[in-house]
Amino acid sequence: MKKVIITGVGGFIGKSICLRLLRSNVTVIGIDVDDSRVKDLFEFSNFSFKQASFSEYDQLEKIIKDRDVDVLYHFALKGGLLANAINDVDMQLENAKYTVMILKKAIEMSVKKFVFIGTANQFEVQQIAYNEDVIPRNTCIYAASKLASEMMCKVIANQHEIIICSALCAMVYGEGNYSMQLPNVVMKQIIEGAEPRLIDGNSQYDMVYIHNLTKALSLIGEQGENNTSYYIGSHSNDLLTFKELWTEIRNIINPDIKLGFGEFKDSFSMDYSKINCNKLYEELGYRPEYSLQESVNNSVEWIKNNLMEDK
Template identity: 40%
Template structure:
């Protein structure tokens, strides 16, 4: 890749991808709202900022003269993975804006559109296929992500632009300012406090941001058209095993409180092709868990949580 466009370029994933590509000499068009976070990228001569709200995505092609952009990465998502997961109006608006992003990519003449989905979309597949399924609030967020995926795949097929997607499990690492699971657990352990957790019998996965960025680059370069890939490890553990691994790195003397909540995630991993991304692109997670968790622990200490 020589040139890419990234929406949500100041976010955790978008920003991490931008830094890696910029350091490799790739020209990055970074789309986001006006924010001081954009200042970080001004040191790169190959970074070109594009100030645009979701409502202005349709105008992006008129603001770019370049018609040789290789990949359009779409990360921007209003509300993120916060309490907004319950807000169906925000989530369905996000799906529509994703469609606007794809149409913009087509009008710019981009070769490939890469969508950042979530592994929670597999829960929606289970929801649709299982009578009596009991959906949790996260399913509203996941439905928005699934709707965006279907809209973009359909538009891409009919407009003649390549489409690939990565369905991402829980990411962790430096530059994550959120209060997502890993940061909350690590913060508690840094303070010597036992976090309250679910039973932990369900299969789960965590992906270090460095691995995730490499996976997204692999999808942009080698991902097959109309394919959506699980972006994570090929061999998985249970939630309980992963939390114990985190505890053993940060605060081995803390006794974790499993069973404070019931396991409520309902993803059928037996129906997920965990090897597809490796087969098609050669990507595989390589980060050392202990080392990256130490890095994450030091990062979380800098946050006010």
């Protein structure tokens, strides 16, 4: 893997994988709506930036002249992962359209491999789609659009000479994440000495640390097999429940803090036993670089320096 394109290069995951690849001497062409979040990347001689809005994706072959690209990683997501965006049906339909558009442009540009970035919640949608006893939660709008996008992309990719791999990611946490998703919110509360209000948490749950994720994404770009979807999470052989996982994290940060389990109804319903969580291990030889304790300690330090009011 010598040259890649990364859409959404200014985002949390996009920038993190970009940094890993740049440090590995891979040439990276980054795409985003502006360069405000990637100015520090210009110190790398192997980085170039192309500004493009979502509406300009249909001109991508004119914006990027390179025709020797090995991999295109598609992270760009209109609206990001804000709650009002992932619950917006119209916006998620647009994201599906833009994903297919990017793949078609990759084909026109003779890109060798397309890496689709999805969510582990796609498995949840698959499992409950025809289960009358389960009421889908709002997150299923986003996950359903990702599932539809992945399937359409696989159909199109297999009609052309381009390899397609999917990375289906668990909840991501770590340095560079400015969102107020669950990991940041709960870790911040524990640091501050507050009691987090949480779900019952008796079901299995998974998260992935950003630097372990980017290692997995790099491996998928280099070695991922055609038409294959790879789950990326903690890759524990015996996943913990939400309650067990957050109790471990609490013990790392501040064991004296009480966790308010049971404050909210647990609407999460995914059967991990039906997912091959270890495909990365088995097929690509993946091993995480950071333990849970190292991941949490690094995340806490970053949160203290970037998200705390009295930093």
